[in-house]
Amino acid sequence: MTTIIECASCGRLSLRDAGPCPACGAAKVTAKQAADRGVLVSWTVIRRPPKNSTETGPYTVAVVRLGDGPTVCGRIKNAEFAGPVGVALDLRAIENGVPVFEPARTVR
């Protein structure tokens, strides 16, 4: 399991263990539990990052549904991931506020 926060102000569920809410900046959040294994909803490899990015790309952005909990936008560790949609992913870390996933290695 992992900790998620529910914002008391805007209601957004975000995958991190403490506030502030990344969507609206409110400090008041409630910690909850969510699965740390999810299903890949979709993915893309970003090859042209925006100007204000410190990265040059490529990197993989993924949308992941955590158990029966929230759907979150994060990264897959493999910079040039190639799917498929529907694979099981494990949450490996939260780096600078961004959830980082890897394909699940073992069946639990």
Add this chain to the structure above:
Amino acid sequence: MTREVFIAGIGSTVFGVHKGTSPVALASQAAQQALAEARCAPDQIGALYLGNFVSGVLNGQEVLAGLVGDRIGLGPVPCTKVEGACASGGIAFRHAYLAVAHGLCDAAIAVGVETMTHAATPQVTSALNCALDPGDDVMAGLTFPGLFGLIWNAHAARYGTTREQVAAIVTKNKANGARNPLAQMGGQIGLDEIVQAPLIADPLRRHDCSPISDGAAAVVLTSEALARRAGVEPIRVLASAQCRGTPYVGGHGDLTSFGATVAAANRAYADAGISARDLSFVELHDCFSIAEIADSEDLGIVPRGQGGRWALEGRTAVGGEMPINPSGGLLAKGHPVGATGLGQVYESVLQLRGQHPNQVAGARTAATHNLGGTGVVCVVNILQRSGA
């Protein structure tokens, strides 16, 4: 109670590269053309609404609405800028429609403008990213091509949509663009050339993305009495609907569909008293090739999951059963974001008058579809020949 509203005049610059021309000059050019068509003196206009998205970021220039109102000689009437990312032009149209429909004035003008080509691509990507939700999406490094890469992979996984089907949209819209003198680009492009171009955000490649554009478009909306005095055939506005959708990617219950489009389309069809089957053609928001597939299904003009197949079978070409983007769409005509929604109205009015260079035979009723941000706002308008 509301009254009927008509489009009495339209104007547009070429969409493309207008280096060295200010957004105020471009917008004024389109607005003056629309006023002339409508035979409307500037002092007859009771309100101006201007759609623009990134002039502040890319040009360091704001208050465009008042600057354009001054340049075209309006009286001391309200001149208001509206912003809803790539749907800014559609929102401006709807506000001008509401002002006339509710009797606030007898004539209003909607103007859309954007100048972007002077900026480098990463700078434009950053400016457009202002339309992302500030939470997870930005932090994860998402971009707008990236959003549509996500939609493509989700659509392919659910419906089996293929690279060849998505490429058919690019081929069709670039061919349509070649027939439109206002289009930024156009021509023959096949699958081989499309799949050899560099990847932007997998699986999107260069030609799957609309170009960076400058341009402006304008529409004069009036009461029936004023429309009868115009120099052109008035076009009736049957409906103008605007709906909000979720602002962040994780909020989309289904990544193959935009809830804001479905809601705005349903509202527009109900207000107009028509169904999707009654449309002669549609100008929709193909900011990326895969977007045309999702949009066409959300608008109910193509069965769910079959947007790609219909394109490949030629059913959405001019001459097909539901022509989509006979103008070339955003992919070929160009996407000066604040002007796009009004450019769609411009193209549709020419079709409904029977005067479009890429004419849909017998065009009677049209829809325009303008989507903003990650689906946070959508405007759908229904237009009809007034003689129809």
